[in-house]
Amino acid sequence: MRPRFLLSGLGLLAGMAVTATPALAQSEIVVGLMCDRTGPTQTVGVFMCPGYHDYINLVNSKGGVEGHKIRAIEIDNEYKVPQAVESYQLFKKEGAVLVGLYGTPQTQALTQKLTEDKIPGTAPGFGTASAADGIRYPYVFPIAATYWSQGAAAVQHAKSQLGGLEGKKIAYIYYDNPAGREPLPILEDLEKIEGFELRTFAVPPPGVEMGPQVLDITRRFRADFVISHLFGRAPSVSIKEFKRSGYPLDKIVSFVWGHSEADIQAAGGWEATEGYSGIQFAGVGTDYAVLDDIRAMYKAEGKDAPKEMDSTVYYNRGVLIAAVHVEAIGNAVKAKGGGDISGEDVKAGLESIKDFSLTGLVPPLEVTPADHEGGGWVQVFRVKGGKFEAVGDWFRAYPEVLAKHLKAERS
């Protein structure tokens, strides 16, 4: 396989004709995975992508999906759009039936292409909230809670923590970019429904300076609860600032990109951040049987489990993406009765995902042709005693509010 890359490279350099390569052995199913191990979001990519490959390898070591091995091609796109376009075309050339997208601009840049080529792409945590609408975007699958669902879930969490929201003050501190502003319509709607007072605090990029905002929240506004939606270095800075101003960390709930082991370490370690909570769309921690299977797989090969496994937030997300891919391909193979599946078959496979939990690591997703988000399930985790501890079970919040917004967006 590898030398063919090189040969085709030489072919291009020589300006020679390279005809389309014939389909590979039918027992193999090709999946493309985009990753960012070197660009601005590398702190995610270096853990998430190994998680993905480990699960695929685990499935392959057990004989593959319905007897078909999966070959996952990974290409690093450095969070750049041209590279993502190029890698997508390579996946397509290699015959990929499913693409794991990485990055919001990349997801958006490829949305139209995926639809034209009829190849489904998964974008958990990336892209717009309206991509949950499977009728409008038939080939894009967020398969995880969008920012809208996360916003609703954060309010729900605040409600259960404060025991009712009537007359309470909620501060929303966010990274001042489109992704940061996306949940605002949902929060504003819920403000009216639940009767709390919402105030928003923007943190300008690069988000390493937010002393004034935090002081504003804690001293002037005196928020009862804080919803934080920050990226990159910003979450750890925010934890430190809130800590410095004496704000109780268990009254903060972060969105999915602000609550990883790396953020906790950068904010001063587990003890300093006790109580800090965050929303997750994949299970966090090591207490999942599937992770034990991966460790056993490494042990059988006579190797130690990779150190990436310690960063459970992003590693488990990689496992979740891989598991969803495997499940969708499995559904497609079963429906088709063979390994000769197309992107359309996998789309149908994704849309029939239901009732699989991967030993609790995956929420009770139920993807339908109309709902590509799978219900918008999340679980809240809290720093407690040196690890993340689940606060309650998987839940989804205010589905009727979200449905209303999705409908408005479509027209």
Next chain:
Amino acid sequence: MIHRECGIYKTSYQADMALYPLPIAKWTVAAFAVLLIVVAPIVLDEYYLSILNLIVIASVGAIGLNILVGYTGQISIGHAAFMSVGAYTAANLAVRFDMPFWISLPAGGLMAAAIGAIVGIPSLRIKGLYLAIATLAAQLIIEWTINHVPWISGGVQASIEVPRPSLFGISLDTQRELYFFLMFFAVLAVVGALNLVRSRVGRAFVAIRDQDIAAEIMGINIFRYKLLAFAISSFYAGVTGVLYTYYLGIANYEQFQLVVSIDYLAMIIIGGLGSILGSIFGAIFITLLPIAIRWFMEGFGYLLFTQAELMNIVPHMRLVLFGALIIVFLVLEPEGLNRLWQNVRNYFRVWPFAY
């Protein structure tokens, strides 16, 4: 035997300024045109065409930046912002007013040119690094504006989905159709730039680059030509942004951030400042190098590393090699790939004689 000239025989300004100094140049260009317009779309499959498409788009942007930086000597690190101006103008026109691409594309370019001319005003007073910072400010201001004005950016995620360009009712959506679409504008851009730089305006630009006070004393209106350089350069940038928008089907501000401006500066510095061909070389180099390194690493890396290690090493090595190769090429020939190519050409022109 190919006959070549063995001295400088030009006796008129016209001959000196000719687009094709020698008949052979005409034939070479014709051969390349046939290769790119007829042969390439027939023999290359979709994947290679998609790479070519990215190169074609990048070439237009690089030529535009080179007109400003290479020919006029005014530095700009706001190039990507002008692209976004073009992209959002065209996207808004295409979506809100249902404009076809042949209206929205020049409109995007003109809007970018207008904004570019405004941003160019500080260049009348400041030069070099100071101007760089002034244009950096433009990059940030434009980015912020697009980000915060929903009327421009079209909603919460600051992205506007654009339908595929269509011509006579045919929607151009395959890589091959898009290749012709992009190539058409790239050829216009190249021909336009080649003719611009050998015109009165182009020579005024060069005079300003070489010594702006002397140029002013010679009677060149610095105010007009500096702003014109900014406007033309931004027009190219705007068109690049529109081409990206139509190629990807979406205008998204994250595609046009500061790092993209730096990428384009890298293109023209590696390709060769003050040269159209160099801009194209630079666009090819910057677009192809990461891909070529990946092919190389994936082709040979398995000899040294296991599969899992390779996944993690390839992207990092790619960055290191990318940086290292840029340094190597710049040390080898500080004036860029274009000069390197000329050296090779000049050597073989008189080969096997020394001169």
